[in-house]
Amino acid sequence: MSVLAKAEASEIEDAxxxxxxxxxxxxxxxxxxxLVMVRARAGGDGRPFNFGEMTVTRCSVRLDDGMIxxxxxxxxxxxxxxxxxxxxxxxxxxxxxxxxxxEVIHPLAAAQERRRMTEGRKAxxxxxxxxxxxxxxxx
Amino acid sequence: MYVAVKGGERAIDNAHAWLxxxxxxxxxxxxxxxxxxxxxxxxxxxxxMTEGSVYDRExxxxxxxxxxxxxxxxxxxxxxxRTTLPRFGYSLPIDTGAMRVxxxxxxxxxxxxxxxxxxxxYDYTHRLLDFSLAAEAPPVAAPMAEDPVxxxxxxxxxxxxxxxxxxxxxxxGDSPVGDLTREPMAFPAGRDLRLQSLARGxxxxxxxxxxxxxxxxxxxxxxxxxxxxxxxxxxxxxxxLGFAVELGDIAVTESxxxxxxxxxxxxxxxxxxxxxxxxxxxxxxxxxxxLVDRAMRAGELGEEATAxxxxxxxxxxxxxxxxxxxxxxxxxxxxxxxxxxxxxxIRRLRRKDGE
Numbered sequence: 001m002s003v004l005a006k007a008e009a010s011e012i013e014d015a016x017x018x019x020x021x022x023x024x025x026x027x028x029x030x031x032x033x034x035l036v037m038v039r040a041r042a043g044g045d046g047r048p049f050n051f052g053e054m055t056v057t058r059c060s061v062r063l064d065d066g067m068i069x070x071x072x073x074x075x076x077x078x079x080x081x082x083x084x085x086x087x088x089x090x091x092x093x094x095x096x097x098x099x100x101x102x103e104v105i106h107p108l109a110a111a112q113e114r115r116r117m118t119e120g121r122k123a124x125x126x127x128x129x130x131x132x133x134x135x136x137x138x139x
Numbered sequence: 140m141y142v143a144v145k146g147g148e149r150a151i152d153n154a155h156a157w158l159x160x161x162x163x164x165x166x167x168x169x170x171x172x173x174x175x176x177x178x179x180x181x182x183x184x185x186x187x188m189t190e191g192s193v194y195d196r197e198x199x200x201x202x203x204x205x206x207x208x209x210x211x212x213x214x215x216x217x218x219x220x221r222t223t224l225p226r227f228g229y230s231l232p233i234d235t236g237a238m239r240v241x242x243x244x245x246x247x248x249x250x251x252x253x254x255x256x257x258x259x260x261y262d263y264t265h266r267l268l269d270f271s272l273a274a275e276a277p278p279v280a281a282p283m284a285e286d287p288v289x290x291x292x293x294x295x296x297x298x299x300x301x302x303x304x305x306x307x308x309x310x311x312g313d314s315p316v317g318d319l320t321r322e323p324m325a326f327p328a329g330r331d332l333r334l335q336s337l338a339r340g341x342x343x344x345x346x347x348x349x350x351x352x353x354x355x356x357x358x359x360x361x362x363x364x365x366x367x368x369x370x371x372x373x374x375x376x377x378x379x380l381g382f383a384v385e386l387g388d389i390a391v392t393e394s395x396x397x398x399x400x401x402x403x404x405x406x407x408x409x410x411x412x413x414x415x416x417x418x419x420x421x422x423x424x425x426x427x428x429x430l431v432d433r434a435m436r437a438g439e440l441g442e443e444a445t446a447x448x449x450x451x452x453x454x455x456x457x458x459x460x461x462x463x464x465x466x467x468x469x470x471x472x473x474x475x476x477x478x479x480x481x482x483x484x485i486r487r488l489r490r491k492d493g494e
Contacts, residue, residue, distance in 0.1 A: 002385035046308020049331040054194035074387030120287025
């Protein structure tokens with residue numbers, strides 16, 4: 001669910017369109033956009049406080065074979081939440097789930113890891129060593 | 140007091156049509172897309188999300204476009220929109236210690252574990268106008284190091300914490316967390332409500348308050364213990380699933396201020412803390428928030444509270460720019476009856492003086 005939520009909507013759409021068999025499903029909960037209040041902690045590790053909200057879209061589906069899938073996805077993209085829920089349902093199925101992990105989830109996770117690596121390497125290139133210089137009055 | 144007025148519909152419609160035309164500007168110039176605003180005016184988007192108190196880059200970009208770049212108006216639009224959405228619940232507290240750091244600096248320790256990481260900063264730029272941008276020259280590619288920065292960097296504050304030289308934050312257990320979006324502010328306000336209010340507060344106002352505290356109106360002797368910016372994952376406990384799900388990543392800026400404290404009868408001298416947190420890359424805001432948070436703790440720390448920045452009622456009562464803008468601008472509403480009364484009074488007084 002985490003990989004599906006963090007993927008780009010276009011990546012999910014791509015993955016879905018490449019499925020050999022697109023399953024039929026019905027909505028248990030149509031895509032619905034709402035707010036989650038993000039909590040943080042005073043000082044980073046102290047008492048919780050309400051920091052600010054974020055938009056979230058959720059969706060639940062049931063496949064023809066009865067498998068149920070859920071999605072909670074940051075943002076307001078209904079299609080992203082819908083396909084993430086359908087893929088989540090497919091992943092519950094032992095037979096199809098394994099293949100799906102290899103074909104869909106691993107590539108999405110790898111793409112996310114690549115983006116993180118790129119950012120992390122750019123950040124590392126800005127690491128500095130400051131030297132404290134002897135001040136004039138000390139001489 | 141103002142009175143209801145009728146009429147003016149056509150004038151209002153025409154005014155709004157003209158506003159729309161003005162917003163679009165010269166039609167020979169291509170129209171701005173939301174993706175352009177998000178990508179190229181990213182810090183404006185960050186500020187509108189922070190003070191609008193909704194993390195959604197596209198909505199903030201739309202608000203900025205609609206408000207013609209007027210940030211306070213854009214914040215208002217975003218706050219109004221959020222009232223149309225249902226609330227799913229509260230996230231688990233984000234863990235800024237596990238942040239995927241893109242920038243991290245400390246002005247208290249030169250050799251901070253994990254290093255000083257500048258990130259995409261305006262610091263050290265010369266603040267000279269760059270005319271190559273006017274010529275739309277492409278940027279130089281950002282160099283990449285062989286290895287990325289460490290996945291998690293220890294907090295600078297913990298270095299002092301290990302020696303007990305700085306106060307530790309009380310975890311606070313299960314006590315309920317106040318929410319300004321559900322109940323209005325009441326005084327005395329707990330740290331939870333103060334931090335929520337500051338996080339939504341106007342950057343300009345908090346910057347001026349923070350500055351006043353530095354200039355002597357409530358001395359707090361601050362050091363920037365640590366400023367870090369990067370991405371954190373937001374987790375939400377979904378009741379129907381019975382477990383926490385990751386919703387996605389958000390970018391935040393965190394500021395930990397370290398301040399002097401002389402100690403008291405019960406406590407030896409130690410450093411105290413002020414905390415700032417904002418959506419996106421909003422470093423000035425996060426720093427100002429941390430200074431004001433610490434200044435407002437004067438009462439709790441037994442310091443003499445004499446300055447505006449140390450007065451929670453003053454700061455929190457005036458830091459919200461939607462409220463401030465609304466009350467200032469309500470003066471544009473018809474006050475005809477009120478003013479007629481005043482006019483009558485002045486005339487009467489002058490008549491009496493003349494007699």
